[in-house]
Amino acid sequence: MKSHNSIVLLLLCISLFYASATRTPEGSESWGYVEVRPKAHMFWWLYSSPYRVEDPSKPWPIILWLQGGPGSSGVAIGNFEEIGPLDSDLKPRNSTWLKMADLLFVDNPVGTGFSYVEDKTLFVKTDEEAAADLTTLLIELFNRNENLQKSPLFIVAESYGGKFAVTLALSALKAIEAGKLMLKLGGVALGNSWISPEDFVASWGPLLMDLSRFDNDGLESSNRxxxxxxxxxxxxxxxxxxxxxxxxxxxITLHSNDVDFYNFLLDSSMDPVASSSAAEFLQPKALRRYSQYLSSLKLKESSTANGGSRKDFMNDVIRKKLKIIPQNVTFGMQSNSVFDALASDFMKPRINEVDKLLAGGVNVTIYNGQVDLICATKGVHAWVEKLKWAHLKSFQTLERTPLYCGDDGHTKGFRKSFRNFHFYWILDAGHFVPVDQPCLSLKMVGDITGSPAASPSM
Structure with a gap:
């Protein structure tokens, strides 16, 4: 009788979950809100892959994509600009990561994108608070769905999302060990991630000097x-x-004649993804708080299928599709506040968190675009040197393996792996690696996740 009651309760929980979520008729997509704290609502969007391969020896993976900012929307940028099934013109993306895994996009932290808080005191102020909210969301999604529990979860992050990723991974592991979260953590991948702000800012001047984008005056001003x-x-x-x-x-902008922080081969605003991403969370009110310079940036958003900005696209076309966004909520309306609330954590490093994951046997992958400035590979090398991981020296002495994609025979990148630590150097790519190198990115993520759809290791 007790067992019967438990089954009834489980079925009730599952039915309540799906009542609060919206699904497409064929079940390929679902989305909804999780109230991660009272009056704090986080929006999620899950795509089930049409390319799924059933292999008893290799479970089909799920990728949780975490955008940066803080305050940039994964539901908008990661989804429509980088790895989702459709691009911003609503055309199929040949390089969608759905070919290797299911995709879960979350507007994180609360206040980002379609996520929102009812009380302005509820914005997160630390990366750990953001991780706690994300852990609550994962508990709500995974504990009520046995199908999700069968797939290993890989947390893949970009930019500031890397700080969220490593704090989330530790929080999730703690919840798993306590029996509160029913999932298997497959690993963490840090794409052009803001793990050690000090090392990144220190890399900018010397790198721009080597690239002839700086002179001595610029270097000295930067170094001071x-x-x-x-x-x-x-x-x-x-x-x-x-x-x-x-x-x-x-x-940097003054002495480099407006270099693009997301691709040092370009001038600022030449990259539509970069300029629109910055505009997403760096609005005039927030910018004035930090410096007069930033408030004068000429940021413009990329055009989309409806001929308007990304915000127009999300508030019109996507809002009509989703049907569940509250009337008083508009896309990105609280993004400024998200950035402001995390000002005290923005420059805080998360190297120790990476060390803890490595020491705990979690698969950690770094991938970095060659021509990124904001999270330059030079800065990544500097913070990796600070790791206390017991096997760092063995990793460093290994030779890199060249990577290829396509039939041209050109080197597209390099890889080095030792035990549970992996590093990908992606050539001819800036901050948004999946946009600049879609072919290699897709192969890379197949390798990272061990997807049964992936070809033999690169």
Whole structure:
């Protein structure tokens, strides 16, 4: 009798879950809200892959994509600009990561994209608070769906999303060990991730000098500010470091004649994904708080299928599809506040979290675009050197393996792997690797996840 009651309760929970979620008729997509805290609502969108391959020895994976910012929307940018089934013109994307896994997009933290809070005091102020909300969301989604529990979850992040990814992974592992979360963590992949802000800002001046984008005056001006940033970080004054970071970006822009922070081969705003992503969360009110320079940036959003901005596209075309967005909620209406609330955590490093994951045997992958400036590979090398992982020296002594994609025979990247640590250097790619190198990115994610749809390892 007790067993029967448990089954009835389980079925009731499942029915309540699907009553609160919306699904397409064929079941290929579902989406909804999870109230991660009272009056704090997080929006999620799950795609079930039409390319799914059943292999008893290799479970089909799920990728949780975490966007950066903080305040940029994974539901919009990661989905329509980078890896989802449709592009921003609503045309099929040949390189969608659905070919290797199911895809879960989340507007994280609360206040991002279609996510929202009813009380402005509820914005998260730390990466750990964001991780706690995401863990609550995963509990709601996975614990009530046995099919999801069969798939290993890979947390794949871009930019500031990398900080969310490593804190989430540790939070999720704790919940799994406590029996509160029913999923298997497959690994974490950090794409052009803001793991150590100090190392990234220190890389900008020397890198731009080597690229002839700086002269000595630019290098000296940049280095002076970097030293001030390091002092503030050393004193634990992270919000002050954030203010200096924004001023440093102004110095970089002035002395480089407006270099694109997302691709140092371009001038600013030449990359439509980069410019629209910045506009997503860096609005005039927030920018004035940090520096007069940033408020003068000329940011424009990319055009979309309906001929307007991304916000127009999400608030019109996508809103009509979803049907569940509250009337008083508009896409991105609280993104400024998301960034502001995390100002004290923005410049805080998360190297220790990476170390904990590696020590715990979690698969950790780094992939970085060659021509990114904001999260330059030079900065990644610097923070990797600071890892305390017991096998770091063995990793460093390995030779890299060249990577190819397509029939041209050209080198597209390099890879190095040792035990549970993996590093991909992606050539001819900036901050948005899946956009710049879609073929290699797809092969890479198949390798990372061990997808049964993937060809033999690169």
């Amino acid at each position: 500010l970097v030293e001030e940033i390091k002092k503030e970080i050393g004193k634990g004054k992270y919000e002050e470091a954030t203010i200096l970071w924004s001023i440093l970006e102004g110095v």
